[in-house]
Amino acid sequence: MSRAKRVTIADIARLAGVSPGAVSFALNGRPGVSDQTRQRILEIADRHQWQPSSAARALVGSRAGVVGFAVNRPARTLGTEAFFTDLIAGAQSSLAARRIGLQLVVVPTIEEEIATYRRWRSANQVDGVIVLDPRDEDPRFEALRELPLSAVVIGSQESADDDPASIWLDDADAAHTLFDYLAGLGHRRIVYVSGPGEFQHTRIRSEVLAGLASRGVVGETVVTDFSPAQASAALRTLLSRAERPTAIVFDNDVMTIAGLRVAQEMGVAVPAELSLASFDDSIVADLVHPSITCLTRDTFGLGERAAEFLLDQVDAPEVLPDRAGPRPVLTVRESTARPGA
Amino acid sequence: MSRAKRVTIADIARLAGVSPGAVSFALNGRPGVSDQTRQRILEIADRHQWQPSSAARALVGSRAGVVGFAVNRPARTLGTEAFFTDLIAGAQSSLAARRIGLQLVVVPTIEEEIATYRRWRSANQVDGVIVLDPRDEDPRFEALRELPLSAVVIGSQESADDDPASIWLDDADAAHTLFDYLAGLGHRRIVYVSGPGEFQHTRIRSEVLAGLASRGVVGETVVTDFSPAQASAALRTLLSRAERPTAIVFDNDVMTIAGLRVAQEMGVAVPAELSLASFDDSIVADLVHPSITCLTRDTFGLGERAAEFLLDQVDAPEVLPDRAGPRPVLTVRESTARPGA
């Protein structure tokens, strides 16, 4: 029952015949000890498998060895999108290599998210946070700045001057890839079934579609709440029109699959009479029949890079310059074709 | 830039005119202060929004205020199953209410998982852990016992004498629900396409199917690695036989959807010629065409209860008696019917 005694800096100091302070200097690569002594200390620490106590470190206000991730989505519907799991798994894999923990919390509102950051900061519980779904005039940025708390935003465009560092997927570019492909196939009536409008990427995608007017494409955006139910409803309405769209693009794969089902129920052939595509890929998108044309992103890789970026940011005194995330790639599958083919 | 000063127990003590020790007693509901003083202290602490420093607590070996969750699955394929995300979201929602953090780590092997528990224990980083996918003769149980580290296992049967507390879904019962339903429809050749054999639930489900022999059912289990690729391959083989099975049950929904596609490609009508069902539900299972008959489990609720159980276990000196998880329910959809209907 007796818990294994932990080896502390004091133990190492005793063994090396120096003071604990010296050991701390040596272990943290700080000046104040000779190279020779440093080597000796490092070797002893290694031999006795010394590991830092994150609690003690956090207490003195040094590194906590943990980064935080507050996901602001309805908890019950989180599992719907593989995006989060992939992102978290990716981040975790970068972090684990450096023995950094990942603390996860699901928050209902952006206010709660900010409150969480406050708590984390005041208790020195995390060294930095990954922020999702940036908005225009995002209140979190201000909060993070004044706390202050290191952060990396996963976004869809470059960050503004004072905002936290950002790793971004060029959403405008990605949207062009997908919409241009459809326009190139000959589609002239394209509808984008989007998620809530407060997200930047929603707005960007919508704008790209509207921009296709110059090529004779009539673009239209229908806003939903990301739920398959609203996607189905939207599609039913769209397919009941006199002049149906010939291509419909959804924000994620679950909505697309919901749409596919509606089309099948209404006897509209996909892709012969209607092309469907999604801005998000997943395994299921490849398995359903017909399989779905998607923009494929390396979400796992994005998580990895975001975590690495955050770790760099934590070490840096200034806000680091933005970095690019992995580029989305168009995966053409069975659900898209020339209109009327 | 100056970080907001944190209000500590010493501040409260000064305001209440008592010693820090007394405040600690009051705050933790420990004897040693009069009810009157306790009330006063509580009120002052509340008014000044005192919050415990988890670092300081962890340092003295008291509660860290964090529980750990080590997921032992290939990181890249985690996102495939909504199960994890739902479970984590559920656990998190219980934890958040009590201001307890959730630390997440993805480990490649069971040995790494145990090493993680060691690290967590030695640094007092977590108060307890949630353990997934119990095995027969599970080496983690011994490790957890001798560390010691509080744990709750999410399993499929009652735990053995010395093992950690367990919250379990009666998998035998669940399997009966599904297989009996199929047998009741008239199916006599049923195949169970399972995940790897080292998981208890795989073995249990397999045994239940075998037990149906008494009712004239020829049951068979095909083992895969949970991947849609192996599920597809398995189905292709099965449907090429002279005497095809009339019903096939998969371990999860992604495999089922893969199977559905294979059936469609081979021109086998579902459910007319072949019934398909899954042991796991998801939104997509309800959206594909035909929609898939599933055992529906409240994974979110399971996560909630597991977290609560763990918190109780952390407080308890002894291993608590097992608790039952939410009961799986059969959701009949379009993919199952009488054979040859």
Added chain:
DNA sequence: ACGGACGACTAAAACGATCTAGTACGGTGA
């Protein structure tokens, strides 16, 4: 009236690291 028990509280050590202020010592320049 006295010993003992109990309740309410205090003082101070402990946890394990970091970090500031200081000390000892050898070398250097004038």
Added chain:
DNA sequence: TCACCGTACTAGATCGTTTTAGTCGTCCGT
């Protein structure tokens, strides 16, 4: 020879909480 400097260290405070070992009254039974 002395003032001065830099290097390599040490001592000790610090972070915020818990916990142990007291201290000081007060009440009680006899």
